[in-house]
Amino acid sequence: MPIVDLANPSRFLALTARLMPWLIGATVLAFAVGLVMVKGAPDDYQQGATVKIMFIHVPSAWLAMGIWALMAIATFGTLVWRHPLADVAAKAAAPIGAAFTALCLITGMLWGRPMWGTYWVWDARLTSVLVLFLMYLGVIALWRTVEDPSRAARAAAILTLVGALNLPIIKWSVDWWNTLHQPASVVRLAGPAIHPTILMPLLAMAVAFLLLMVTLHLAAMRNEILRRRVRTLMLMQAQAAPGSAS
Amino acid sequence: MNLGPHAAFIVGSYAAAIAIVAGLIAWIAIDHRAQKRRLETLEARGVTRRSERAS
Amino acid sequence: MSALAALFVREVRLAVRVGGGGGIGALFFLIVVVLTPFAIGPDLALLARIGPAILWLGALLASLLTLDRLLTADLEDGSLDLILMSDTPLELAVAAKAFAHWITTGLPLVVITPLLGLLLNLDAGASAAVALTLFAGTPALTFIGAIGAALSVTLRRGGLLLAVLVLPLTVPVLIFGVAASNAAIVGPVPFGTPFTILCALTLASLVVGTFAAAAALRQGME
Numbered sequence: 001m002p003i004v005d006l007a008n009p010s011r012f013l014a015l016t017a018r019l020m021p022w023l024i025g026a027t028v029l030a031f032a033v034g035l036v037m038v039k040g041a042p043d044d045y046q047q048g049a050t051v052k053i054m055f056i057h058v059p060s061a062w063l064a065m066g067i068w069a070l071m072a073i074a075t076f077g078t079l080v081w082r083h084p085l086a087d088v089a090a091k092a093a094a095p096i097g098a099a100f101t102a103l104c105l106i107t108g109m110l111w112g113r114p115m116w117g118t119y120w121v122w123d124a125r126l127t128s129v130l131v132l133f134l135m136y137l138g139v140i141a142l143w144r145t146v147e148d149p150s151r152a153a154r155a156a157a158i159l160t161l162v163g164a165l166n167l168p169i170i171k172w173s174v175d176w177w178n179t180l181h182q183p184a185s186v187v188r189l190a191g192p193a194i195h196p197t198i199l200m201p202l203l204a205m206a207v208a209f210l211l212l213m214v215t216l217h218l219a220a221m222r223n224e225i226l227r228r229r230v231r232t233l234m235l236m237q238a239q240a241a242p243g244s245a246s
Numbered sequence: 247m248n249l250g251p252h253a254a255f256i257v258g259s260y261a262a263a264i265a266i267v268a269g270l271i272a273w274i275a276i277d278h279r280a281q282k283r284r285l286e287t288l289e290a291r292g293v294t295r296r297s298e299r300a301s
Numbered sequence: 302m303s304a305l306a307a308l309f310v311r312e313v314r315l316a317v318r319v320g321g322g323g324g325i326g327a328l329f330f331l332i333v334v335v336l337t338p339f340a341i342g343p344d345l346a347l348l349a350r351i352g353p354a355i356l357w358l359g360a361l362l363a364s365l366l367t368l369d370r371l372l373t374a375d376l377e378d379g380s381l382d383l384i385l386m387s388d389t390p391l392e393l394a395v396a397a398k399a400f401a402h403w404i405t406t407g408l409p410l411v412v413i414t415p416l417l418g419l420l421l422n423l424d425a426g427a428s429a430a431v432a433l434t435l436f437a438g439t440p441a442l443t444f445i446g447a448i449g450a451a452l453s454v455t456l457r458r459g460g461l462l463l464a465v466l467v468l469p470l471t472v473p474v475l476i477f478g479v480a481a482s483n484a485a486i487v488g489p490v491p492f493g494t495p496f497t498i499l500c501a502l503t504l505a506s507l508v509v510g511t512f513a514a515a516a517a518l519r520q521g522m523e
Contacts, residue, residue, distance in 0.1 A: 049250040053259040060263075079516075096270060103266045107259045114252040134469040142452065145462055154520035155452050159466060162448055162513050166470050169502070173473035177480070212267065219274045226281035233288045240293075 009085060009225050016218050023215040030208035037201035053111040055202055059209035060104040061125075064132060065167075067097030067213070071139075072164040075157035085221075087153030088228070090160065091143055092220035096213065098136035104129055128171045135163050149228060304389045305397045312401030315374075326367040327409040333359035334417045345422040352421035353431050353482035357475060359417075360410045360435055361442060365464055367406040368446040371398065372454040372518075381454075385522055391515040399447045399510070400440075407439035423486075430485030430492070434499060438478040441503040444510030445470050451517035474502055 038055045071093050077086025108126050109119045120126070139156055146152035337355050338348060348355075375381040384394050411432050418428030449467035456462065481495035 043250070048252065049256060050252050052256050056259060056263045095273075099266050099270050103263055106262045106266075110255045110259045110262070114255050131469050131472055134465075138466045138469060141462055141465055145453075145456055151520065155517060158448070158513055158517045158520070159452060162470065162509065165509060166473075169473050169505075170469075173476045177476045216270055216274060219278070223274060223277045223281055226278070226285060230281055230284045230288065233285070233293045237288065237291070237293045 009088075012085060013222060013225060016222050020215070020218065023211065023218065027208065027211040027215050030204070030211050034201065034204040034208040037204045041201045042197050050111060050114050051198065053107050054198075055205045057104060057107040057111060058202060059206045060100045060107065061129065062206060063209055063213050064097060064101040064104050064129060067093050067100065068132065068136075068160070068164065068167065070217075071097070071160045075160050078153050078157040079161075082150075084150070084153075084228070087150060088221050088224045089217070090153065090156060091149075092217055092224050094136060094139050094143060094156075096216050096220060098133065098140060100209075100213070101129060101133040101136055105133060124175045124177065127177075128167075128174045131170050131174070132167065135167070139163070149231070304387065305393055308384070308389075308394060309397045309401050312398055313405055316370075316401070316405035324409060326363040326406040327413055329366055330359045330363040330410050331413065331417065333362060334420060337421075349422040349427075352418065352423045352427070353434075353486065354479050355421060356414055356417060356431050356435070357438075357479050357482070360414075360439060361468075361471060361475060363410055364407055364439055364442045365446060365467060367402070368443075368450045368463060368467070369453075369460050370406075371402050371447060371450045373450075376454050381518075381522065385518065391518060392511050395447065395451070395515045395518065396507070396511045399444055399514070402447075403440050403443040407443055410439060411436045427482070427486045431482045434478045434481045434485075434496065437496065437499050437503055438474050441474045441499075441506040441510075442471055444503075444506045444514075445474070447510050447514040448517060451514040451521065454518070455521040474499070474506075477502060 034055075038052060041052070041055075043049050043051060071090045074086045074090040074093070077083045078090060105126070108129070112121060112123075112126070113119050139159055142156050142159055143152050146155055334355060337359075341347065341351075372381060375384070385391060387394070414432040414435055415425075415428040418431060423431065446463075446467050448470075449463040452466060453460075453463045477495045477499040480490070481492060481499055484490045484495055485492040
C-alpha cells in the first residue's frame with residue numbers, strides 16, 4: 001500500500017482498526033515483560049528501593065518531550081500541506097502529552113519526598129517539565145477555544161512551533177538558573193553510566209510506554225476523525241433543514 | 247519484594263501511573279462510543295456524506 | 302513618508318491621545334509595586350532584596366495587560382484588514398506596530414522604574430541596573446506577546462487565553478532579567494554575562510515574534 005493512501009482518513013480508519021488489536025496486545029506484553037524486569041532489578045546503593053520510581057518517571061519524561069516533538073513535526077503537515085490528518089495527529093497528541101507530563105511531575109514529586117525531604121524543589125529539570133506542562137495546557141486551551149477545526153489547527157501549529165523553538169531555551173535558562181539535579185546520565189557519548197541491571201528494565205519500560213503512547217495516540221486520532229465527521233454531518237443537516245436559504 | 251522504608255511513595259507512584267493511564271483509556275473509550283453513537287444517529291436520520299451518497 | 306513610518310506614527314498617536322490607554326500599563330505597574338509591601342510587610346531590608354524581582358514581575362504583568370490593545374482595536378475598526386491587504390509585507394507592519402507599542406507601553410515602565418525603586422528601598426545604582434535590564438528586556442516581552450495577541454485577536458474572549466499562552470514563553474526573559482539585576486546589585490556573577498544573554502533573547506524574540514505573529518494573523522484573518 002503506498003504511503004499516500006495512509007493520508008486518506010477513511011483508509012487511516014480501516015488500517016487503525018486492523019492494527020489496534022495487535023498494538024494493544026504488544027503493549028500489554030511489553031508492560032508484562034517490563035514490570036517483571038523491574039521487579040527483578042536490584043535496589044540502588046544510595047536510593048534504595050525508591051529507584052523503582054525511576055522506571056515510570058524517566059519514560060514519562062521522555063514521552064513528555066517526545067510528544068511535543070511529534071506535534072512539532074505534525075505542524076509541517078498542517079502549515080505546509082494543510083493536511084487534515086496532520087491536524088488530527090497534533091490535536092490528539094496534546095492531551096496525551098499533558099497526561100504523561102503530569103505523570104512525570106507526580107512521580108518526580110513522590111521520588112523527591114524521600115530523596116530530598118520535600119515534595120517539590122525548584123530543581124532545574126522539574127521546573128522545566130513544569131513549564132512544559134503549562135505549555136501543553138496552553139495548546140489544549142487554544143484547541144478548545146477556536147471553533148473551526150482547521151483554523152484551530154493552524155493557530156495551534158504556530159504556537160507549537162514557537163514552543164519547540166522556545167523549549168530548549170527555557171530548559172537551558174532554567175539549568176543556568178539552578179542546577180541541583182544529577183547530570184544526564186543515560187545518553188552520554190562515553191556510554192551509559194547506569195549499571196545494566198538498572199538500564200535494561202528502564203529500556204524495557206521505555207519501549208512499553210512508547211507502545212502505549214502509539215496505541216493511545218492512534219485511538220485518539222480515530223476519535224478525532226469521527227468527531228469531525230459528526231461535525232460535518234451536523235453542519236450539512238443544519239444547511240438542509242427547512243427554512244434555510246439553500 | 248521488599249520496598250524498604252519508602253514503600254508508600256513507590257506504591258503511590260505506580261498507583262498514579264495506573265490512574266493516569268486508566269483515565270486516558272477511559273476518556274478515549276467513552277469518547278469513541280459517544281462519537282460512534284452520534285454518527286449512527288445522524289446516519290439513521292438520513293444525513294450522509296457526499297462520498298457515501300454517490301454509491 | 303513611507304507606509305511603515307506612517308503606520309508607526311499612527312500607532313504612537315493613537316496610544317498617547319485620550320482613550321489610547323498608553324499610560325495605563327505604567328499606572329498598573331505602580332499599583333502592583335505599591336501592593337507588594339502590603340502583602341509581604343514593610344521590612345525595608347527584605348524589600349531591597351526582592352525589589353528587582355518585584356519590579357520585573359510587575360513589568361511583565363503590566364506589559365501583558367496592555368497586549369490586547371496591540372491588535373483588537375484595529376480588528377474592530379477594520380484597519381487590520383487594510384494592513385493585511387496593503388503592499389507592505391505583513392511582517393514589517395507587525396514589527397512597526399509592536400515597536401510603536403513598546404515605545405508607548407514598555408518605555409514608560411522603564412522610565413518610572415527608578416521612582417518605584419525608591420519605594421522598594423533600592424539605592425540609585427540598583428535602580429539604574431533594574432531600569433537598564435528592563436530597557437533591554439521589555440522589547441522581548443512585547444514581541445513574544447505579539448504572538449499571543451495575533452493568535453487570540455480573532456477570538457471573542459481572547460484576553461485570558463493570551464496570558465496563558467504568553468506567560469510560559471517569557472520564563473527565560475524573566476530569569477535573565479532578574480539575574481542581571483541581581484548580578485549588578487549583589488553579584489557574584491559579573492553583570493555582563495546574564496545581561497548579554499538577555500539582549501540575545503530580545504534580539505531572537507524580535508525575529509521569532511515578528512514572523513510568528515504575522516503567520517498567526519494571516520491564518521486567523523482568512
